[in-house]
Amino acid sequence: MASTSVAAAEVKAQTTQAEEPVKVVRHQEVGHKSLLQSDALYQYILETSVYPREPEPMKELREVTAKHPWNLMTTSADEGQFLGLLLKLINAKNTMEIGVYTGYSLLSTALALPDDGKILAMDINRENYDIGLPIIEKAGVAHKIDFREGPAMPVLDELVKNEDMHGSFDFVFVDADKDNYLNYHKRLIDLVKVGGLIAYDNTLWNGSVVAPPDAPLRKYVRYYRDFVMELNKALAVDPRIEISQIPVGDGVTLCRRVY
Numbered sequence: 001m002a003s004t005s006v007a008a009a010e011v012k013a014q015t016t017q018a019e020e021p022v023k024v025v026r027h028q029e030v031g032h033k034s035l036l037q038s039d040a041l042y043q044y045i046l047e048t049s050v051y052p053r054e055p056e057p058m059k060e061l062r063e064v065t066a067k068h069p070w071n072l073m074t075t076s077a078d079e080g081q082f083l084g085l086l087l088k089l090i091n092a093k094n095t096m097e098i099g100v101y102t103g104y105s106l107l108s109t110a111l112a113l114p115d116d117g118k119i120l121a122m123d124i125n126r127e128n129y130d131i132g133l134p135i136i137e138k139a140g141v142a143h144k145i146d147f148r149e150g151p152a153m154p155v156l157d158e159l160v161k162n163e164d165m166h167g168s169f170d171f172v173f174v175d176a177d178k179d180n181y182l183n184y185h186k187r188l189i190d191l192v193k194v195g196g197l198i199a200y201d202n203t204l205w206n207g208s209v210v211a212p213p214d215a216p217l218r219k220y221v222r223y224y225r226d227f228v229m230e231l232n233k234a235l236a237v238d239p240r241i242e243i244s245q246i247p248v249g250d251g252v253t254l255c256r257r258v259y
Contacts, residue, residue, distance in 0.1 A: 204251025
């Protein structure tokens with residue numbers, strides 16, 4: 001959300017220094033969730049296009065998640081809106097989500113799918129998922145979700161062994177351990193159908209992908225940066241997919257399987 005100081009600084013730059021080039025206040029910390037140039041611009045998008053159209057259950061879950069100490073892990077509201085619209089555009093029915101947290105993106109997916117749609121959802125922490133589960137149930141979409149607690153890799157390996165599961169998923173959303181993204185991709189490319197989508201979250205990783213080596217990054221940002229950059233390079237040259245890297249949230253790379 002935009003801070004009063006940021007908004008005031010922008011107004012001052014535009015009204016009291018008309019003779020100088022307009023100054024844009026940029027986020028001072030690389031770890032900021034939004035990649036936009038200013039808090040005020042991001043807040044404008046949220047208040048104009050996102051919050052007025054946000055379903056009530058998603059609003060409730062967003063507000064509950066904001067009180068959690070790890071709330072930075074949640075999918076942003078603008079990204080949740082984007083994913084819901086995307087799922088409807090491709091008429092997705094059978095989907096997968098790796099990395100659930102409290103379930104904001106999962107709820108967005110469940111609301112977008114038809115009543116007989118299915119989501120295989122995996123996360124190592126059931127406790128976080130249970131925070132959002134009452135809201136998901138109240139929204140009437142819990143029956144679409146098959147939640148599995150534990151690492152995703154063993155589940156994916158079992159799915160890959162079953163040839164009947166190859167090409168069975170319309171959409172996959174990955175927002176989990178960045179050091180395993182390439183391992184996930186090696187398996188998911190067989191499980192998603194030709195013409196289906198895989199969406200990798202955090203592929204601009206707090207903007208750190210272009211940060212200089214001596215940038216004051218948070219420890220977890222620095223640790224995972226190389227894994228994210230390795231994924232980006234691999235996706236860019238993978239002939240099995242078409243890609244588009246979108247600067248929404250913390251960066252989302254859409255991969256459409258072509259064969």
